[in-house]
Amino acid sequence: MKSRIDILIKDGFIADGSGDEPFLADVAISGDKISAIGSFSECDAGSIIPAKGLVVAPGFIDAHAHSDFTLLADARAEGKILQGVTTEINGNCGISAAPFYGKAQERREEDLRELGVPERWNTVGEYRMLIEKRGVALNFAMLAGHGNIRGSVVGYEDREPSREEYAEMKSLLEKAVMDGCFGLSTGLIYPPGIYSRTEELTELGSVLKRHGLPYTSHMRSEGNSLLESLREVIEIGEHAGIKVHISHIKTAGRENWHKAGAAISLIDDARQQGIQVSCDRYPYVASSTDLDSILPSWAFEGGNEDELMRISHRETRSRLRADLLAMTGDSTYWERVIISSVASARNTWMEGKTVAQISADLASDEVDTVFGILSEERLRVGAIFLSMSEDNLRTFLSLPYCAVGSDSSARCFDGPTRTGKPHPRTFGTFPRFLGRYCRDERLMPLSAAVHKATMLPAAIFGLKGRGFLKSGMFADITLFDPETIKDTATFEFPFQRPAGIPYVLINGTPAVWEGQVTTARSGRMLSR
Numbered sequence: 001m002k003s004r005i006d007i008l009i010k011d012g013f014i015a016d017g018s019g020d021e022p023f024l025a026d027v028a029i030s031g032d033k034i035s036a037i038g039s040f041s042e043c044d045a046g047s048i049i050p051a052k053g054l055v056v057a058p059g060f061i062d063a064h065a066h067s068d069f070t071l072l073a074d075a076r077a078e079g080k081i082l083q084g085v086t087t088e089i090n091g092n093c094g095i096s097a098a099p100f101y102g103k104a105q106e107r108r109e110e111d112l113r114e115l116g117v118p119e120r121w122n123t124v125g126e127y128r129m130l131i132e133k134r135g136v137a138l139n140f141a142m143l144a145g146h147g148n149i150r151g152s153v154v155g156y157e158d159r160e161p162s163r164e165e166y167a168e169m170k171s172l173l174e175k176a177v178m179d180g181c182f183g184l185s186t187g188l189i190y191p192p193g194i195y196s197r198t199e200e201l202t203e204l205g206s207v208l209k210r211h212g213l214p215y216t217s218h219m220r221s222e223g224n225s226l227l228e229s230l231r232e233v234i235e236i237g238e239h240a241g242i243k244v245h246i247s248h249i250k251t252a253g254r255e256n257w258h259k260a261g262a263a264i265s266l267i268d269d270a271r272q273q274g275i276q277v278s279c280d281r282y283p284y285v286a287s288s289t290d291l292d293s294i295l296p297s298w299a300f301e302g303g304n305e306d307e308l309m310r311i312s313h314r315e316t317r318s319r320l321r322a323d324l325l326a327m328t329g330d331s332t333y334w335e336r337v338i339i340s341s342v343a344s345a346r347n348t349w350m351e352g353k354t355v356a357q358i359s360a361d362l363a364s365d366e367v368d369t370v371f372g373i374l375s376e377e378r379l380r381v382g383a384i385f386l387s388m389s390e391d392n393l394r395t396f397l398s399l400p401y402c403a404v405g406s407d408s409s410a411r412c413f414d415g416p417t418r419t420g421k422p423h424p425r426t427f428g429t430f431p432r433f434l435g436r437y438c439r440d441e442r443l444m445p446l447s448a449a450v451h452k453a454t455m456l457p458a459a460i461f462g463l464k465g466r467g468f469l470k471s472g473m474f475a476d477i478t479l480f481d482p483e484t485i486k487d488t489a490t491f492e493f494p495f496q497r498p499a500g501i502p503y504v505l506i507n508g509t510p511a512v513w514e515g516q517v518t519t520a521r522s523g524r525m526l527s528r
Helices: 102-107 109-115 124-134 146-152 165-177 198-211 226-238 252-273 304-312 314-328 331-334 345-350 356-362 367-374 390-398 425-442 448-452 457-463
Strands: 007-016 023-030 033-038 044-050 055-058 060-062 085-090 139-142 182-185 215-220 243-245 277-281 286-290 337-343 383-388 402-404 477-480 502-506 509-513
Touching: 007 477, 044 060, 055 060, 055 448, 060 331, 060 402, 060 425, 060 457, 085 502, 102 146, 146 165, 146 182, 146 198, 165 198, 182 198, 198 215, 198 226, 198 314, 215 226, 215 277, 226 243, 226 252, 226 277, 252 390, 277 390, 304 367, 314 367, 331 337, 331 367, 337 356, 337 367, 345 367, 356 367, 390 402, 390 425, 402 425, 402 448, 402 457, 425 448, 448 457
Parallel strands: 007 044, 007 055, 060 085, 085 139, 182 215, 215 243, 243 277, 277 402
Antiparallel strands: 007 023, 023 033, 055 477, 286 383, 337 383, 477 502, 502 509
16 A cells, blocks of 8 residues: 655655655655655646755755744744755854753843733743743754853853853753754854853863764854864864854955955864864855944943943943954944944834934944944844855855854744844855855856755754655755746845745645745754
8 A cells, every 4th residue: 555645746856855866757745744856647646836946955954043032922933944944053153042041041030021022031941832832933952151141140241151151051052952953153243252261161061972973163263363273173072072053154354354264274273183163154145143242341331321321421432432443443344344233113214224324313423323222222232233245255165164044043034023224144054055156156056055054064963863865854845946936035125035935844834835935834943
């Protein structure tokens, strides 16, 4: 007796994720798994997807996402699934949903209130129960954030942890790993990660080594101290004996663009010595993060209230001004900094404008404008920084160990996550990579591009049963038209749907059908 085929993808061009040449075949899906790849009669299937002219690929795996809190506010994740993303790696840059105690939880209170999330939790297991209770549209894998762990134990003080605090931090990481986390992430430009020493991170790496898990890092510098920061990541990998992964690799600032070759040489040399190093990148030359990330590390110590006090206090404000002027150089820097989000209604007119434009409107000095916005918005200001080289972007995307990651959260076209003017990577990363860079600029073959968005991130983070099309694998599948796939989101109008992705299946259930988002919540919070 033949097994039932629930969905048959007919006559598609199969790019299976391995990087091998695509081939023509049908894909049969039964339940949440791929039951076979071959040639099948349409009469054997419950539903048919006519895939002639379409590429059938594993569902895209976003190697660098920040949806830990937005998925609790709105589980539909429209901006991701319309790109063909079926799985996200969350908990990046040292910021995760758990562990979540003390000062670390206090620091995220405003985020949760703004998103309308009423629940509070402490552990990865408790967070998992919330996700499973809500149901989510895509699969969710999680890293444990070092910022959460250090913030929960040490707080936001610039000091080395005590022996007892080291033990408690390692215990929190061990618990997070046992609850299903896929590794540890750091954000070494943000408090409290900015206060950690290399030895602290290597010490935590001993927990990762026992479980064979990776260490991922938003490094201490992606510009002036890029090479030194890369050496630190490699040193942690070597001394702890663990895999290391560089988040959103870049050379920030024109004066640092020439360092790309040296950075790649450092990585290649480390890999030749047996240190497992990988990275991810989004296909844009602008970054995005909190506006106050440009402040010096001493401004953050003690937490948000202390930071706000330093911005308003005359003596420390003068010192901050001097540090900012030394870092930014001439005023043209502020022509490349765009305010993407503010918390209050009175300042939404600033969203989408550069700091230079806002300063002109206010007849204010640019540094004073920044201090004013941060004070009025109580630090809750997002910004986009136009700082990177297009040539270097192509070089990084071409690296065989570079996966595709959006560095963005899952948002929707209405509801609590439709706020501000977020970076267009939120809605366009994967179609832009496959449309502009793979098809139009011929940066790499289609099979290699699909590999970077599927099997490569699955291998980096140890996702079992995903990222590859074959019998027995989970039926996370994205179908796209290689001739029309395209991003449409812009900095001015980011909330735009991409083109050329008519079907997305997550665990065998349609999430996008004939170009329309379904109401399915077939995603899962994954465990190791």
